[in-house]
Amino acid sequence: MKLLLSIFSFDTLKIRPWVPAGFVAGLVVFVALEAFARRLEREGAIKPSTIELTIDGYRRELIEKKPKVWLVGNSTAEYGIDAPLFSEITGLPSVKLAHGSATMRASAKLLEYYFRVAPTVPEAVILFSIKDDMNVNGVFPGMSSRYMTQEDWSVPALDRWLTLRACRLSITMKAEEWARSFFKSLRERVRGTEAGVPSETTPEANGDAPFKPSFSTEPIPPDHAWYSDMSRDYRLNVESIPAYAKVCREHGVKKVMLVLMPVTDLYANFHNGHFPEQPYDSLRKQVAEICAKENVILLDLADPSGNYGEFMDPYHLNPTGQKRITRLVAEWLLATE
Amino acid sequence: MVFTSWTFLVFLAVVLPIYYSLNLRAQNVFLTLASYVFYGWWDYRFCGLMIISTFLDYTCALIIDTSSSSRVRRAFLTVGIVGNLSMLSFFKYFNFFVDSAVEALRFVGMEADPPVLNIILPVGISFYTFQTMSYTIDVYRREMPACRDLVTFFLYISYFPQLVAGPIERAPHLLPQFSVPRVVDNEKIFSGLVLILLGFFKKIAIADVIAPDVEAAYSQTSTATWYFLYKGVWLFAIQVYCDFSGYSDIARGTSRLLGVELMENFNQPLMSASITEFWRRWHISLSSWIRDYVYIPLGGNRDGVGKSYRNLMLAMTACGIWHGAGWNYVLWGALQGFFLSVHKWMMGGRKFTERPLTLVRSPRDFSVYLFKWWCNINLVLIGFVFFRSPTFHGAMEFFEGLVTFRGGFSQFMVADAIDVAWGIALVMLLDVPQYLTRDHTIVLRWPWPVQGLLYGSMLFLMTVMASGDETPFVYFQF
Numbered sequence: 086m087k088l089l090l091s092i093f094s095f096d097t098l099k100i101r102p103w104v105p106a107g108f109v110a111g112l113v114v115f116v117a118l119e120a121f122a123r124r125l126e127r128e129g130a131i132k133p134s135t136i137e138l139t140i141d142g143y144r145r146e147l148i149e150k151k152p153k154v155w156l157v158g159n160s161t162a163e164y165g166i167d168a169p170l171f172s173e174i175t176g177l178p179s180v181k182l183a184h185g186s187a188t189m190r191a192s193a194k195l196l197e198y199y200f201r202v203a204p205t206v207p208e209a210v211i212l213f214s215i216k217d218d219m220n221v222n223g224v225f226p227g228m229s230s231r232y233m234t235q236e237d238w239s240v241p242a243l244d245r246w247l248t249l250r251a252c253r254l255s256i257t258m259k260a261e262e263w264a265r266s267f268f269k270s271l272r273e274r275v276r277g278t279e280a281g282v283p284s285e286t287t288p289e290a291n292g293d294a295p296f297k298p299s300f301s302t303e304p305i306p307p308d309h310a311w312y313s314d315m316s317r318d319y320r321l322n323v324e325s326i327p328a329y330a331k332v333c334r335e336h337g338v339k340k341v342m343l344v345l346m347p348v349t350d351l352y353a354n355f356h357n358g359h360f361p362e363q364p365y366d367s368l369r370k371q372v373a374e375i376c377a378k379e380n381v382i383l384l385d386l387a388d389p390s391g392n393y394g395e396f397m398d399p400y401h402l403n404p405t406g407q408k409r410i411t412r413l414v415a416e417w418l419l420a421t422e
Numbered sequence: 423m424v425f426t427s428w429t430f431l432v433f434l435a436v437v438l439p440i441y442y443s444l445n446l447r448a449q450n451v452f453l454t455l456a457s458y459v460f461y462g463w464w465d466y467r468f469c470g471l472m473i474i475s476t477f478l479d480y481t482c483a484l485i486i487d488t489s490s491s492s493r494v495r496r497a498f499l500t501v502g503i504v505g506n507l508s509m510l511s512f513f514k515y516f517n518f519f520v521d522s523a524v525e526a527l528r529f530v531g532m533e534a535d536p537p538v539l540n541i542i543l544p545v546g547i548s549f550y551t552f553q554t555m556s557y558t559i560d561v562y563r564r565e566m567p568a569c570r571d572l573v574t575f576f577l578y579i580s581y582f583p584q585l586v587a588g589p590i591e592r593a594p595h596l597l598p599q600f601s602v603p604r605v606v607d608n609e610k611i612f613s614g615l616v617l618i619l620l621g622f623f624k625k626i627a628i629a630d631v632i633a634p635d636v637e638a639a640y641s642q643t644s645t646a647t648w649y650f651l652y653k654g655v656w657l658f659a660i661q662v663y664c665d666f667s668g669y670s671d672i673a674r675g676t677s678r679l680l681g682v683e684l685m686e687n688f689n690q691p692l693m694s695a696s697i698t699e700f701w702r703r704w705h706i707s708l709s710s711w712i713r714d715y716v717y718i719p720l721g722g723n724r725d726g727v728g729k730s731y732r733n734l735m736l737a738m739t740a741c742g743i744w745h746g747a748g749w750n751y752v753l754w755g756a757l758q759g760f761f762l763s764v765h766k767w768m769m770g771g772r773k774f775t776e777r778p779l780t781l782v783r784s785p786r787d788f789s790v791y792l793f794k795w796w797c798n799i800n801l802v803l804i805g806f807v808f809f810r811s812p813t814f815h816g817a818m819e820f821f822e823g824l825v826t827f828r829g830g831f832s833q834f835m836v837a838d839a840i841d842v843a844w845g846i847a848l849v850m851l852l853d854v855p856q857y858l859t860r861d862h863t864i865v866l867r868w869p870w871p872v873q874g875l876l877y878g879s880m881l882f883l884m885t886v887m888a889s890g891d892e893t894p895f896v897y898f899q900f
Contacts, residue, residue: 091445092444092445092447092448093443093444093445093448094443094444094445094446094448095442095443096445096603096605097442097444097449097603097604097605097606097681098442098606099605099606099607100606100607100608100611101608103608104872105612105866105870106870106873106874107865107866107868107870107872107873107874107877108612108615108873108877109874110871110873110875110877110878111873111874111875111876111877111878111881112877112878113451113874113875113878114874114875114877114878114879114882115878115881115882116878118878118879118882122886158793168508203874222765316765355894406680
């Protein structure tokens with residue numbers, strides 16, 4: 086016992102019972118900031134960022150609607166598919182979800198997030214894609230990184246009381262939007278409207294009246310920004326479809342489906358001009374082979390089209406095209422029952 | 423266990439009260455056991471390796487110290503160094519050597535079927551093997567006597583605040599502190615807590631927050647725009663600095679709570695105005711180790727200008743190799759050696775003396791400082807491209823994107839520039855006062871309302887920014 090007690094000695098700590106005023110002030114400031122932040126958040130004074138709002142919107146839809154079909158895609162699906170019409174034809178509640186815009190890594194992460202927040206597993210997940218979404222070197226990497234950054238912190242943040250980061254993002258995105266619109270209007274005044282860029286207003290479908298496309302139907306110039314933004318170093322990501330199928334199947338989805346969206350021949354020729362060694366049609370063939378191997382049900386609508394009346398630019402459908410394609414995809418889904 | 427985790431805070435909360443209530447001998451035993459618990463938390467198997475290294479250098483140093491034969495002394499010095507380097511080489515570099523040999527054979531038209539070994543890299547092995555080697559070398563050089571007490575020596579090697587990511591302590595500085603009673607007063611407690619808070623802030627609110635943007639830039643080197651890449655390399659510099667110096671701050675702060683003083687490892691290196699100054703401020707424990715145990719034994723600058731450049735190149739290449747088993751690290755180290763040699767040549771034989779910002783007296787002086795700072799920081803960023811890129815090809819793609827201004831300005835995002843500005847502003851907020859006063863805990867001398875605002879804001883930002891995941895420190899991989 087004496088031996089045990091001999092190891093003790095209380096000579097190391099020689100402190101006075103005193104705390105610096107700065108430390109106390111620090112705690113007070115911290116508590117005050119917390120309280121203030123909670124008050125701001127309760128009053129809705131801090132607006133979330135556009136991306137956070139968008140993804141939060143998807144989360145709410147998944148929870149409220151409990152859709153049986155997920156329609157996952159980027160802008161080609163946004164313009165090309167009418168979700169309410171799709172639900173009406175199929176009789177299955179469905180929602181449209183963004184797929185991350187760029188690299189497959191962003192897409193898979195977002196899909197994981199959707200599965201995490203959705204209360205029910207869908208019967209079918211349909212991925213709407215064009216060949217640029219499957220570029221292994223990614224497209225619009227800046228946008229993709231924002232989705233990934235969003236996903237990494239958004240799950241706890243959406244349930245938490247405040248994100249100062251959202252506040253900073255709101256400010257920087259507003260500044261960015263202003264700067265971009267300013268430079269865009271300056272550019273357009275100097276150079277005029279570019280080939281293939283959609284006009285400000287999308288034309289409404291007008292019954293039997295002949296439709297005049299609002300974009301130039303001249304071949305897309307080889308140095309168009311789409312080359313550096315989307316197609317640069319193009320290589321088909323053969324891992325993208327298996328990765329997408331894997332995520333879906335791991336979460337119990339029975340039907341994993343892929344739609345290659347319609348594009349104009351202008352778009353296909355633009356690709357072929359830059360990549361003669363991997364022509365556009367060979368990419369479609371490769372996708373078909375991968376889908377057959379991975380048991381992904383494929384609907385290939387990507388025949389280069391000369392029917393510009395259905396498009397608002399070389400690869401986005403207009404409302405006329407949207408109606409037709411939505412009907413086509415809905416009937417195809419029903420046929421695979 | 424990671425410093426920035428609840429597990430570590432609980433560990434500390436248990437260790438400190440027990441430590442304060444023990445006598446010196448019991449404290450050393452207890453700290454050693456606690457250090458092995460800390461280290462074994464990653465993987466208990468790592469402890470065996472550290473025990474072997476400890477016994478090896480303890481024995482070699484004792485024999486070196488007690489022997490009068492220079493042959494015997496040199497032999498056991500060799501045993502100590504070779505033993506440690508062998509362990510390090512096997513666990514860290516085996517696969518790299520094998521892969522490089524296979525590539526070399528393939529280059530000359532021969533195929534090889536190398537053995538495949540799944541080797542786990544023990545956390546902190548690069549740090550503690552260097553620490554044990556420096557001890558053995560110091561004893562050989564008769565700069566200090568060998569430590570006779572096994573418990574004290576075990577504690578010197580395994581001391582948990584600095585075990586896994588430095589600073590790489592020197593025996594003459596650390597060992598004596600374990601042999602005398604420690605005293606922890608108010609000043610040590612509060613300065614220790616401030617250092618811990620600074621370290622946590624740098625890690626949680628800065629390094630971890632910008633990590634995804636860095637990952638995004640370096641994973642898209644062939645397609646990302648030039649400003650996205652430039653943002654990536656800037657943010658990486660901030661990330662690795664805040665991560666590593668944050669760890670060092672937490673290590674020093676924790677150690678101060680135990681009454682033990684660790685050396686400074688970072689001295690605001692991102693404010694350096696030359697590459698020589700940068701290496702006197704960045705990872706000081708490693709750069710001084712390389713200087714004392716590689717550069718000077720090679721001859722230093724004693725054998726003429728040409729040889730001093732050669733020795734610089736070799737020493738810094740060794741520094742690069744220490745960082746990792748990859749040619750990108752070798753290249754990074756060689757590049758640093760080249761930059762240092764060029765700067766040495768520009769100095770024209772004059773001894774380098776720092777000219778810190780505190781000596782700036784006129785706008786012209788300040789402009790000169792800014793210009794030098796800008797040139798130097800871009801040299802540092804060039805090096806960091808190699809340091810961070812997983813492959814040499816990736817680094818070349820990175821430079822290609824920068825140099826060709828890939829993407830032009832069509833999609834320039836103000837948000838990207840603001841991300842970098844935000845990171846720089848936070849770092850400067852912490853570093854500038856420390857740089858100007860040469861005091862890492864200068865905040866303790868500020869008026870209490872200013873202190874309160876700073877501490878409260880830092881705590882607040884940490885709670886907002888924390889991801890909730892335990893993200894390891896970048897330098898753990900070394």
